[in-house]
Amino acid sequence: MVHFDHVTKRYGSLTVLDGLDLRIAPNEKVAIIGPSGSGKTTVLRALMTLDRIDDGVIWVDGEPLTHMRRGDGLVRADGKHLRRMRSKIGMVFQHFNLFPHMTALKNCMEALVRVLGLPVEEARQRAGELLAMVGLADKQDEYPARLSGGQQQRVAIARALALRPKIMLFDEVTSALDPELCAEVLGVIRELGRAHQLTMLMVTHQMGFAREFADRVCFFDSGRIAEQGPAREFFDAPRGERTQRFLRAVMDAG
Amino acid sequence: MNALSHPHWRLLVAALACFAAAFALASATGLARSVPELLRGIGVTATVMFGGSAVAIVVAPVAALCKLYGGSAIRWLAIGYIETFRGTSALVQLFWLFFVLPHFGITLEPLTVAIAALGLNIGAYGAEVVRGAVLAVPRGQWEAASALNMTQSQTLRRVVLPQAWVLMIPAWGNLLIELLKATSLVSLITLADLTFKAQQINQNTLQTVEVFSIVLLVYLGLSLLITLGMRQLERRASFGLARGPGT
Ligand SMILES: Nc1ncnc2c1ncn2[C@@H]1O[C@H](COP(=O)(O)OP(=O)(O)OP(=O)(O)O)[C@@H](O)[C@H]1O
Numbered sequence: 001m002v003h004f005d006h007v008t009k010r011y012g013s014l015t016v017l018d019g020l021d022l023r024i025a026p027n028e029k030v031a032i033i034g035p036s037g038s039g040k041t042t043v044l045r046a047l048m049t050l051d052r053i054d055d056g057v058i059w060v061d062g063e064p065l066t067h068m069r070r071g072d073g074l075v076r077a078d079g080k081h082l083r084r085m086r087s088k089i090g091m092v093f094q095h096f097n098l099f100p101h102m103t104a105l106k107n108c109m110e111a112l113v114r115v116l117g118l119p120v121e122e123a124r125q126r127a128g129e130l131l132a133m134v135g136l137a138d139k140q141d142e143y144p145a146r147l148s149g150g151q152q153q154r155v156a157i158a159r160a161l162a163l164r165p166k167i168m169l170f171d172e173v174t175s176a177l178d179p180e181l182c183a184e185v186l187g188v189i190r191e192l193g194r195a196h197q198l199t200m201l202m203v204t205h206q207m208g209f210a211r212e213f214a215d216r217v218c219f220f221d222s223g224r225i226a227e228q229g230p231a232r233e234f235f236d237a238p239r240g241e242r243t244q245r246f247l248r249a250v251m252d253a254g
Numbered sequence: 255m256n257a258l259s260h261p262h263w264r265l266l267v268a269a270l271a272c273f274a275a276a277f278a279l280a281s282a283t284g285l286a287r288s289v290p291e292l293l294r295g296i297g298v299t300a301t302v303m304f305g306g307s308a309v310a311i312v313v314a315p316v317a318a319l320c321k322l323y324g325g326s327a328i329r330w331l332a333i334g335y336i337e338t339f340r341g342t343s344a345l346v347q348l349f350w351l352f353f354v355l356p357h358f359g360i361t362l363e364p365l366t367v368a369i370a371a372l373g374l375n376i377g378a379y380g381a382e383v384v385r386g387a388v389l390a391v392p393r394g395q396w397e398a399a400s401a402l403n404m405t406q407s408q409t410l411r412r413v414v415l416p417q418a419w420v421l422m423i424p425a426w427g428n429l430l431i432e433l434l435k436a437t438s439l440v441s442l443i444t445l446a447d448l449t450f451k452a453q454q455i456n457q458n459t460l461q462t463v464e465v466f467s468i469v470l471l472v473y474l475g476l477s478l479l480i481t482l483g484m485r486q487l488e489r490r491a492s493f494g495l496a497r498g499p500g501t
């Protein structure tokens with residue numbers, strides 16, 4: 001479904017992704033963990049096409065994400081290609097990034113009307129269903145500023161789902177939340193994974209959730225995958241010394 | 255709660271008090287005969303004010319967006335406009351359009367010149383206000399819109415500008431008051447605005463203290479009305495209560 005093929009991303013002299021190879025199967029749930037600055041967010045942003053990659057190719061559904069085939073080679077994709085590829089992917093951000101001047105419902109309707117061109121009534125209905133799915137049917141006319149952090153993040157999830165992506169990206173979606181609000185958001189994600197055919201890629205510091213929810217865990221260190229494996233195996237018997245140290249530090253902190 | 259205790263109402267009351275005081279002063283000091291003249295002057299001042307505001311409000315976002323997102327030629331054009339009109343005085347701009355353009359075969363009505371020059375002058379400052387406000391909208395808003403597959407222009411129109419608009423209302427209040435004050439310059443290109451009328455009446459009656467006190471009150475009243483209008487806009491535009499984290 002997704003294949004990072006030797007992807008490199010640099011900021012000036014800093015190499016943030018260092019020839020990353022990562023394959024994700026359809027419907028797979030992958031948790032990305034690792035120390036701060038190891039490139040976790042960068043992976044998601046590259047896949048969402050928010051950041052350009054400097055080298056390598058990202059394949060989505062068998063097609064290059066930010067390149068197009070031209071003859072035998074690949075060239076940088078045009079806007080049309082990017083828009084088509086992007087429509088397969090949705091992203092939820094750490095700080096929600098809801099549109100503050102729109103109600104919860106309008107937040108979810110915006111792309112349906114502007115991007116898909118749905119009639120307003122149909123968009124309203126679909127947005128309403130999504131909000132109901134994340135348990136916010138009664139909050140659809142509230143502005144984000146009047147919602148709790150957990151509610152805002154659930155709106156953001158509903159908004160990202162509106163375009164029916166096949167791949168969902170979650171970047172530390174609970175890091176800005178109090179523990180009790182955290183649980184409601186994780187609950188929504190869990191339900192999503194159960195009820196829908198979605199490939200999910202999530203950066204998280206919630207080791208308990210990763211262990212129980214993810215099929216696979218990737219431990220990032222300095223822009224590479226230092227260790228990966230099936231979630232239970234990974235947490236129960238981490239092999240690398242670096243991984244063990246990281247997990248110990250996280251357990252101590254939590 | 256007493257309706258008059260709302261701050262917006264106090265502005266309206268203060269503005270009306272200014273006009274009433276000006277009128278009372280005129281009546282009490284034998285200047286009543288000059289009131290129609292003054293009103294005509296206020297009419298000209300208001301016309302330049304509204305016309306200039308309209309020009310500024312149209313020109314400023316266009317110049318700002320050209321400077322932010324235009325190709326290099328368009329960007330330099332916008333920068334040229336902004337720097338020229340910010341870097342020279344409004345009076346020189348008025349004179350230039352009024353006295354110099356005819357040398358190039360373009361003769362404009364004084365009122366047109368007044369509205370264009372002052373509108374472009376305030377528009378240049380306004381362009382920087384708009385630009386600052388657009389840049390002040392968090393990057394996360396662009397990214398969220400991009401993740402929803404919205405185009406750049408959709409993002410600008412639907413997401414960024416509505417938020418930037420709220421941020422720039424107070425600054426626009428200041429600019430429009432600057433514009434009001436600058437309208438007094440138009441008397442120098444033969445327009446009979448409030449200041450011009452005041453000078454005329456002063457020459458005829460020699461009641462300097464009274465005449466210029468009246469004019470001062472009228473200008474103050476007008477600027478209070480502008481402030482009132484902007485407060486009203488601000489209140490209508492501010493959505494929800496506080497702004498949430500990262501939004
Ligand atoms: N726009 C940028 N300009 C320069 N450097 C950047 C930029 N964005 C990220 N970086 C750098 O890239 C590296 C990886 O960043 P990234 O955000 O992917 O880390 P992360 O693993 O998500 O960390 P965290 O757990 O703190 O979120 C960091 O060293 C960061 O400083």
Ligand SMILES: [Mg+2]
Nearest residue numbers: 040041042172
């Ligand atoms: Mg991060």
